[in-house]
Amino acid sequence: MPSIRNRWTFVMFPFGLLLLTTTINLSLAFQQQTTPVPFKAQDETRESYQKATDVLKALAVTTGDWVADVGAGNGYYAQRMADLVGPTGRVFAEDIADYAIGFLHQRVKMFDLRNVEVVKGEIDNPKLPADSLAAVLVMNSYHHFAQPEKMSEQILRALKPGGRLIIGDYSLPDHRTQSRADQIKIHEIAPDVVRAELGRVGFQVLKCEDPFLKRMPQVTDGDRIAAADMWLMVAVRPPK
Numbered sequence: 001m002p003s004i005r006n007r008w009t010f011v012m013f014p015f016g017l018l019l020l021t022t023t024i025n026l027s028l029a030f031q032q033q034t035t036p037v038p039f040k041a042q043d044e045t046r047e048s049y050q051k052a053t054d055v056l057k058a059l060a061v062t063t064g065d066w067v068a069d070v071g072a073g074n075g076y077y078a079q080r081m082a083d084l085v086g087p088t089g090r091v092f093a094e095d096i097a098d099y100a101i102g103f104l105h106q107r108v109k110m111f112d113l114r115n116v117e118v119v120k121g122e123i124d125n126p127k128l129p130a131d132s133l134a135a136v137l138v139m140n141s142y143h144h145f146a147q148p149e150k151m152s153e154q155i156l157r158a159l160k161p162g163g164r165l166i167i168g169d170y171s172l173p174d175h176r177t178q179s180r181a182d183q184i185k186i187h188e189i190a191p192d193v194v195r196a197e198l199g200r201v202g203f204q205v206l207k208c209e210d211p212f213l214k215r216m217p218q219v220t221d222g223d224r225i226a227a228a229d230m231w232l233m234v235a236v237r238p239p240k
Contacts (some may be wrong), residue, residue, distance in 0.1 A: 039107060043076050049225045050168065051213055055139065055170045056080055058166045058234055061089075065134035068092040068119075070126050070155065071141025073100050075107040077117075081137070082116050092133075094119040094126045128158035135164045140224060143189040144167050159237040165203060167194060167235070168212065171226040180239040187224065191231045203235040 015101050046052040056077070061067055063086040069078040072093070078093035085091060093104045095115055105119045121127050124147040128136075145151045155165060170190050176183075176190040181191050191208050198205055211229035219226035 003141050010102065014176055037076055039076070039103075039110075042074060045074055045221070045223060049213075049216070049223045050139070050220065050230065052077070052080070053139070054212075055166065055168055055232065056084065058164075058232060059084070059135040059137060060119070060164060061135050063083055064088040066090045066092075066129075066132050068094060068126070068128050068133055068136045068155075070094045070121070070128075070136055070138045070151075070157065071144060072104055073139075073141075074103040077137055077139055078104070078116055079107060079111060079113060082113050086114065089115055091116045092119050092128055093117065094121045094128065096121045096123060099217070125154045126151065127152065130157050131160055133158050133163055134160060135166065139166075139168045140170065142194060143169050143184055143187060145182075146239055148194075148197050149201055152198055152203065156202055156237050161237055161239045163237050165235045165237075166197070167233045168230060170224045170230050172228045175228075186227075188228050191233055194233060198233075198235050202238070204238050205233060205235045208233040 007196070008066060016048045035109060043206060060080070061081070061084050065085045066089060067081050067085055069075070069091065072078045073095065075093050078091050082089075093108075093213035095101055095104065099118045101118060101120055107113065108116050108118060119127050142148065148154045153172060159165065169191075175186065175188055176192070180189070180193055183193070191210050195205050195208065200205065210231040213230040215227070215229050216225045224230070
């Protein structure tokens with residue numbers, strides 16, 4: 001006759017297996033439900049809060065071009081750039097944050113983005129191929145650059161002569177008298193500061209729309225447009 005301990009082991013074993021199976025199934029279901037979350041909620045607001053189509057037009061890219069989204073975040077712009085350059089083009093979706101790299105890989109897999117390559121950059125180097133890109137987009141990321149001039153030098157090096165750099169970022173005019181460091185603390189940067197930094201590394205700034213989009217204080221979902229105006233700058237690597 002089995003001991004009491006053995007009988008309890010016999011009873012508890014299938015219960016434990018059932019509990020483990022249920023936990024795994026719930027975990028998998030949760031992952032399946034939450035995978036699109038970092039995409040859908042933000043994707044749906046890009047036109048209203050960033051005029052995304054107009055941002056993409058500023059890139060002036062065409063089928064077959066190689067382009068990059070630096071500080072790509074969840075990959076919204078990288079995906080749209082992939083459509084613009086088509087299957088013969090290539091998009092480098094770069095970020096330095098591990099969580100962003102995870103989102104980018106999810107998006108590439110979910111939408112079967114075969115012309116998108118995810119790139120893990122460094123704080124002073126986005127690791128892009130030299131003399132290869134028709135355009136680079138830096139959206140709401142320049143103010144995060146810990147070493148902006150080194151990053152800009154590397155982006156300049158990656159662009160073909162005549163290639164375009166499009167920078168979108170945020171700033172309120174009342175804050176532009178503050179030091180660069182103080183602006184960064186509130187996640188803003190004045191376009192004049194960026195213009196000067198780009199000039200020092202060799203970019204030619206063609207134009208800056210300021211504001212590109214006026215502040216929307218009524219926005220309550222944490223988007224940057226709730227706090228500051230958005231500006232959009234177009235710069236080029238000078239032709240040889």
